[in-house]
Amino acid sequence: MDYDVVIIGGGPAGLTAGIYCVRRGLKALVVERGSLGGKVLMASEIENWPGDRHVTGEELSKRMSDHAKGLGVEFVYNEAIMLGLAGDVKNVTLRDRELSCKAVILATGGQTVKASVKGEEEFSGRGVSYCATCDGPLFKGKAVAVVGGGNMAVEDAVYIDDLSSKTYLVADEIKAEESLQERLKKSGVEVLEDSLSEIVGSEFVEGVRLKSGKDLEVNGVFICQGSTPSTELAKQSGVELDERSFIGVNRDMETNIPGVYAAGDVTGGVPQIATAVGEGATAALRAYVHVKQG
Amino acid sequence: MDYDVVIIGGGPAGLTAGIYCVRRGLKALVVERGSLGGKVLMASEIENWPGDRHVTGEELSKRMSDHAKGLGVEFVYNEAIMLGLAGDVKNVTLRDRELSCKAVILATGGQTVKASVKGEEEFSGRGVSYCATCDGPLFKGKAVAVVGGGNMAVEDAVYIDDLSSKTYLVADEIKAEESLQERLKKSGVEVLEDSLSEIVGSEFVEGVRLKSGKDLEVNGVFICQGSTPSTELAKQSGVELDERSFIGVNRDMETNIPGVYAAGDVTGGVPQIATAVGEGATAALRAYVHVKQG
Numbered sequence: 001m002d003y004d005v006v007i008i009g010g011g012p013a014g015l016t017a018g019i020y021c022v023r024r025g026l027k028a029l030v031v032e033r034g035s036l037g038g039k040v041l042m043a044s045e046i047e048n049w050p051g052d053r054h055v056t057g058e059e060l061s062k063r064m065s066d067h068a069k070g071l072g073v074e075f076v077y078n079e080a081i082m083l084g085l086a087g088d089v090k091n092v093t094l095r096d097r098e099l100s101c102k103a104v105i106l107a108t109g110g111q112t113v114k115a116s117v118k119g120e121e122e123f124s125g126r127g128v129s130y131c132a133t134c135d136g137p138l139f140k141g142k143a144v145a146v147v148g149g150g151n152m153a154v155e156d157a158v159y160i161d162d163l164s165s166k167t168y169l170v171a172d173e174i175k176a177e178e179s180l181q182e183r184l185k186k187s188g189v190e191v192l193e194d195s196l197s198e199i200v201g202s203e204f205v206e207g208v209r210l211k212s213g214k215d216l217e218v219n220g221v222f223i224c225q226g227s228t229p230s231t232e233l234a235k236q237s238g239v240e241l242d243e244r245s246f247i248g249v250n251r252d253m254e255t256n257i258p259g260v261y262a263a264g265d266v267t268g269g270v271p272q273i274a275t276a277v278g279e280g281a282t283a284a285l286r287a288y289v290h291v292k293q294g
Numbered sequence: 295m296d297y298d299v300v301i302i303g304g305g306p307a308g309l310t311a312g313i314y315c316v317r318r319g320l321k322a323l324v325v326e327r328g329s330l331g332g333k334v335l336m337a338s339e340i341e342n343w344p345g346d347r348h349v350t351g352e353e354l355s356k357r358m359s360d361h362a363k364g365l366g367v368e369f370v371y372n373e374a375i376m377l378g379l380a381g382d383v384k385n386v387t388l389r390d391r392e393l394s395c396k397a398v399i400l401a402t403g404g405q406t407v408k409a410s411v412k413g414e415e416e417f418s419g420r421g422v423s424y425c426a427t428c429d430g431p432l433f434k435g436k437a438v439a440v441v442g443g444g445n446m447a448v449e450d451a452v453y454i455d456d457l458s459s460k461t462y463l464v465a466d467e468i469k470a471e472e473s474l475q476e477r478l479k480k481s482g483v484e485v486l487e488d489s490l491s492e493i494v495g496s497e498f499v500e501g502v503r504l505k506s507g508k509d510l511e512v513n514g515v516f517i518c519q520g521s522t523p524s525t526e527l528a529k530q531s532g533v534e535l536d537e538r539s540f541i542g543v544n545r546d547m548e549t550n551i552p553g554v555y556a557a558g559d560v561t562g563g564v565p566q567i568a569t570a571v572g573e574g575a576t577a578a579l580r581a582y583v584h585v586k587q588g
Contacts, residue, residue, distance in 0.1 A: 012344065015344060016568055019344060020342060020427075023341065023342055023427070023430070023431050024427070024430075024453060025456045025457055047317065047365075048314060048317055048575070049345075050306065050309060050310045050358045050361060050571050050574075051343075051354055051357035051361055052357070053360070053361050053364055053365075060345055063344075063345035063346070064345045066347070067344060067345055067347050071341075133314075133318070133579065136317070136318075155583070158586070159319070159582075159586075163319055183586060183587070251545060251563060269572075269576065270575060270576045270579050272579075274310055274571040274572050274575040275572035275576055277344050277568040277571070277572060278563075278566075278568050278569035278572020279569075279572060280344075280568070281342070281566050281569055282563065282564045282566075285427065285564050285566075292452070292453075293473060293477070
């Protein structure tokens with residue numbers, strides 16, 4: 001057996017799972033195809049990691065991965081392309097080799113849906129944000145545009161309107177549920193049936209241009225078009241998804257397959273670092289029980 | 295309305311809930327009858343708070359409560375003795391006054407069951423521990439006694455035996471489930487049908503004396519007799535408990551009463567700081583939706 005536990009994904013959920021596994025004396029590997037920290041790396045300023053009033057995403061990612069490395073969690077920068085989960089011995093196929101283990105934790109996260117317009121990448125973290133809960137308070141008293149027409153976009157627009165000087169909601173169509181549309185109507189949010197064409201600025205965002213040609217002077221742009229959980233690997237390995245297309249788990253982070261757990265954004269909970277670490281810890285402690293009973 | 299959200303309990307779950315509430319623009323109060331930080335304060339050394347390789351319980355509690363205070367969470371050092379939860383307006387009765395709010399988060403934690411023997415308090419944090427997951431690795435290569443006969447005590451003893459030089463399990467009776475008893479038999483743990491009478495040492499724990507008069511030379515004593523969730527207030531207010539006598543919640547931390555949420559140890563999840571903060575964040579964000587829809 002190569003490992004007790006293989007963890008797929010090195011964001012906060014995966015790193016925390018690793019920390020908990022090795023402290024329990026398990027041999028644990030984290031497989032990361034990009035960079036350790038996951039989406040946290042995109043956060044320029046984090047104000048809701050309990051105990052740290054201000055921390056950058058880069059710094060918190062480094063602290064968490066250093067913590068895991070220091071305790072003996074192993075890492076491989078590679079992609080898991082196939083999982084064999086049915087038996088007591090689980091197989092994890094990487095691009096160049098195959099590993100065996102007793103338990104697998106899926107912490108594959110999700111991909112934020114980008115606006116795919118000019119200026120988006122350039123101003124990411126400098127006025128462009130993908131998380132109103134995380135970054136909303138940084139735009140207190142400023143003008144912002146929220147992009148998207150779903151439940152999350154409308155809720156975020158109404159929330160940000162409470163603290164911004166002016167909030168625009170830009171969407172081809174508002175598809176949010178009725179109660180949210182009611183809240184939107186009662187709010188001060190200006191709804192524009194339009195779509196984003198470009199984000200402009202110098203050092204920070206200074207405005208957006210819409211498809212209609214209209215220009216808005218804003219300091220912040222929230223791209224609230226949801227995220228797509230990274231579930232390809234889970235799906236093709238027989239792990240069941242829930243009705244919202246996230247990996248289905250119970251409060252013990254167990255999936256439908258014994259010895260297979262999931263944690264973090266891929267499970268569709270509140271997409272926050274605080275919840276990801278909680279789920280990672282739970283998954284690891286349950287995986288420990290599974291490994292020792294096997 | 296005095297507050298949007300009143301949070302009962304100022305441990306990691308309650309403090310995180312406060313942080314998330316005020317960042318969402320809600321007026322939030324934390325009611326704490328003891329000290330901010332809750333059971334975390336009892337931890338001399340924490341090694342599993344992701345991103346901090348070593349931190350004391352006192353330091354982490356202070357960082358979290360300073361964070362909450364800095365953001366504008368309000369605190370009152372008092373006891374909630376009655377809750378009126380049925381209506382849209384919730385009432386929280388403190389010892390000296392009554393408060394109204396739109397949502398309540400119960401983060402009342404639990405009381406660790408003590409051994410109640412001489413030396414226990416004196417050596418708490420200096421060899422006496424109540425959490426094997428948290429403190430087990432600190433006793434690598436040392437001799438330890440685990441006290442308790444339930445599932446958790448047996449699991450902890452088997453786990454600690456992997457890293458200790460010698461592990462004793464002291465219990466009047468082993469009441470753990472069959473599969474754990476099997477693991478116990480296969481382990482190197484020495485089971486003593488006896489009970490603890492005294493913990494001795496100078497600066498740190500040096501041994502224990504049992505009721506039979508037998509002395510054990512150990513450096514660590516794990517009191518693993520479980521904890522009792524603090525649910526009196528919840529019960530008398532109509533909040534339903536689950537079959538294990540913890541507050542019953544779903545993954546959104548909703549209880550059976552609209553606008554009432556629970557988070558942290560009182561919900562019976564893995565009793566870890568990492569999970570408590572995740573539940574606190576989730577409860578706060580759900581409470582926000584409830585407050586704004588109300």
